[in-house]
Amino acid sequence: MTTIAAPAEEAAAPAPRKSSAWIGALKSPSVVIGAAIILIIAALSIMAPALGTIDPAEINPAFRNKKPGAERTIRNDDGTQTKFEHRFGTDSLGRDVYSRVIYGGRVSLIIGITVATLSIFIGLIIGMVAGYIRWLDGFIMRIMDGLMAIPAILLAMGVVSLSRAGLTAVVIAILIPEVPRVVRLVRAIVLSIREEPYVEAAITLGTPTPILLFRHVLPNTIAPLIVQATFICASAILVEAILSFLGIGIPPDVPTWGNIMAEGRSLFRVYPHNILYPGIFLAIAVLAINMLGDGLRDTLDPRFAKRV
Numbered sequence: 219m220t221t222i223a224a225p226a227e228e229a230a231a232p233a234p235r236k237s238s239a240w241i242g243a244l245k246s247p248s249v250v251i252g253a254a255i256i257l258i259i260a261a262l263s264i265m266a267p268a269l270g271t272i273d274p275a276e277i278n279p280a281f282r283n284k285k286p287g288a289e290r291t292i293r294n295d296d297g298t299q300t301k302f303e304h305r306f307g308t309d310s311l312g313r314d315v316y317s318r319v320i321y322g323g324r325v326s327l328i329i330g331i332t333v334a335t336l337s338i339f340i341g342l343i344i345g346m347v348a349g350y351i352r353w354l355d356g357f358i359m360r361i362m363d364g365l366m367a368i369p370a371i372l373l374a375m376g377v378v379s380l381s382r383a384g385l386t387a388v389v390i391a392i393l394i395p396e397v398p399r400v401v402r403l404v405r406a407i408v409l410s411i412r413e414e415p416y417v418e419a420a421i422t423l424g425t426p427t428p429i430l431l432f433r434h435v436l437p438n439t440i441a442p443l444i445v446q447a448t449f450i451c452a453s454a455i456l457v458e459a460i461l462s463f464l465g466i467g468i469p470p471d472v473p474t475w476g477n478i479m480a481e482g483r484s485l486f487r488v489y490p491h492n493i494l495y496p497g498i499f500l501a502i503a504v505l506a507i508n509m510l511g512d513g514l515r516d517t518l519d520p521r522f523a524k525r526v
Contacts, residue, residue, distance in 0.1 A: 248513030255506035259499070263323035271317035272302065274473045278312035283489050286315075307491040309481055318473040319496050325474045326455045326503065329385070333392045333454035334447040340393075341400025342443065346431055348401060349408025359405070362398035370395035374457055378466050388467050392454045403446055407439050441514075448511030452504045459500055475500040 262269065281290055286307040306315035348358040365373070370392075377391035411417055417434050425433075461467030462476025463483075470477050475496040482492020 246513040246517050248509045248516070250513075252506045252508070252510030252513060255502060256510065259323055259503050259506070260327055262320055263327060266317070266320045266324070269320060270303075270305075271320055272314055274313060274318040274321045275471060276313060278308070281308050281312040282310055283485065283492075284308040284312075285489070286491050306495045307489070309478075309492050310485060310489075315478070315492060315495055318478050319475070319499055322473040322475045322478055322496065323499065323503070325385070325468060325472060326458060326476075326500070329389060329392070329458045330451040330455040330507070332389050333396060334451040336389070336393055337396040337400050337450055338443050338447050341397045342404050342436075342439065344397070345401040345404025346408055346435060346439075349405040350412065350427070350431060350435070355405070358401070362401050365395065366398045366402075368395070370453075371457060371460060374461060375464070375466060378461060385468065385472075388458055388461060391461070392457050396450050396453070400443070400446060400450075403442060404439055407442060408435055411435050411438050445511055445515045448507050448514065452507035452511070455500070455507070456504055 278290075281288070281304070284290075284304050284307050286305060288304045288307060289301050290304070291301055304314050304316065306319060309315055309318070344358060344362075348355045373395045374388075374391040377394060378387050381387040381390075411434070417430070420430050420434060458467055458474065459476030459479070462474050463480045465477075465480060467476060468474045470481065478496040479493045479500075482489065486493050
């Protein structure tokens with residue numbers, strides 16, 4: 219009894235995961251550069267009040283459409299006056315574009331991180347159920363295929379148009395098209411892991427399904443899901459900007475990179491700074507997140523490990 223159970227227990231335990239892939243990821247130029255840029259943008263957004271900004275919703279008709287570098291005098295509460303420089307100029311309502319761009323990064327990053335986190339969490343649960351419980355697989359995947367058949371931006375536009383515009387509605391609208399992609403990824407991983415000897419040995423030993431999924435299946439999904447989360451975050455930021463640019467996303471009184479560009483598009487040829495600066499921040503943020511995801515994929519995915 220002892221001589222038979224011991225090898226079975228050894229077979230049921232997966233080989234210890236090596237940390238060399240994670241160490242290699244930290245040495246990847248794409249990971250380092252992408253993470254550094256993301257941290258800088260996040261720091262700028264969080265520390266916006268200390269970076270020489272003013273209220274992004276403050277309207278000053280006397281300073282409409284001022285070009286970058288324009289200065290004006292601000293009267294303080296104590297009666298003193300200080301000069302303020304509009305580093306990125308002002309928009310058609312006299313609002314400071316620099317302040318709106320810096321504060322707008324908060325909303326964009328919050329939406330990107332929230333959508334990535336929720337889609338990974340929901341997709342992980344559904345994908346593990348679909349991949350491990352065979353009789354539910356077909357039913358779940360047909361629903362996921364139906365959602366994926368609709369273009370993501372059109373599905374998001376439909377969800378937002380049916381609800382009241384706001385942060386929650388935008389998050390849900392972007393979340394729905396992303397979940398099926400995570401489900402398919404997790405399901406594929408679970409289907410491959412089910413055939414591994416240590417999983418079959420654990421099943422033979424009568425390991426309960428929740429413990430089996432948590433101990434043997436879940437650890438193998440962490441690396442691919444982290445990579446997928448970066449791409450979802452970048453996509454969510456971009457889709458939010460598109461929705462806001464079309465006027466069906468975040469309300470105009472809340473600054474985001476998308477609605478800042480939307481408000482400046484009518485005067486783009488005369489005052490390009492209203493679109494140029496938020497567009498640069500949006501492009502850099504999406505590029506940095508994609509660089510981070512590419513670097514993690516190249517070092518953590520076994521199919522790309524030989525290239526690193």
